[in-house]
Amino acid sequence: MTTRPRRADSLRHTDPVDVRLQEALDALADPVRRSILRTLAGEPDFTCACGTFDLPVSKATASHHFAVLRAAGLLEQIDQGSRRLNRLRRVEFDARFPGLLPLVLDEDEPTG
């Protein structure tokens, strides 16, 4: 009935409203994930595919990190062909946890 592609089955989004502080902190406690968020913050919405990030981990691990960030209400993803484009949920997440995301985005140290 639905015309939605099979690929989207792995795209469960979590509304930031439903995210607990524990999950948010767990998600943000990883330096690789924070670097993903910072990169995303510097680009327009839905212009970064997962594979375009320069990360010090394998693509399997990177995929895991994107899933964690999505589950924590930190990003929205849409499929475009074989690519998965990302958007930082800046406003919604900041409404749920005021000030938390800015701390991450303003972090001056890139290495982690």
Place this chain on the structure above:
Amino acid sequence: MTTRPRRADSLRHTDPVDVRLQEALDALADPVRRSILRTLAGEPDFTCACGTFDLPVSKATASHHFAVLRAAGLLEQIDQGSRRLNRLRRVEFDARFPGLLPLVLDEDEPTG
């Protein structure tokens, strides 16, 4: 030469200014530690000894958690006899990481 008691040797404080976001998030990612902070926030400064907290862990583990919080610039401790009294470094920590501590203190769920 110094008249400082031996006991204070285990009291290295970290100025919140010198704390990195990574350490802060690691410290706050533990539910036991967050419950310590919330308890502390509800009492006057330097009125809670470490042993007075009702925690679901052994005293050895509790001591470890207090050390982590102190190292993250989240609390100040002073010795009073055989007791160690605590103060939440609310203002200093909030100056370093604006908004972060309030998120923890306003956390409505006690279980973690």
Place this chain on the structure above:
DNA sequence: TGCGATGTACGATAGCCATCGAACAGCCTG
């Protein structure tokens, strides 16, 4: 001086999670 209370230090253990390679699936282009 001896005892109980408070808290730290140490060594061991267990569970969690970041990580990886390999296999798999969808998508696009030649």
Place this chain on the structure above:
DNA sequence: CAGGCTGTTCGATGGCTATCGTACATCGCA
């Protein structure tokens, strides 16, 4: 359709850390 690209899933592994019991140190008090 074949091959390459993008991304997920799976099982295994290693490291980190929360946890504990025990031993130890310090302090106040009888």
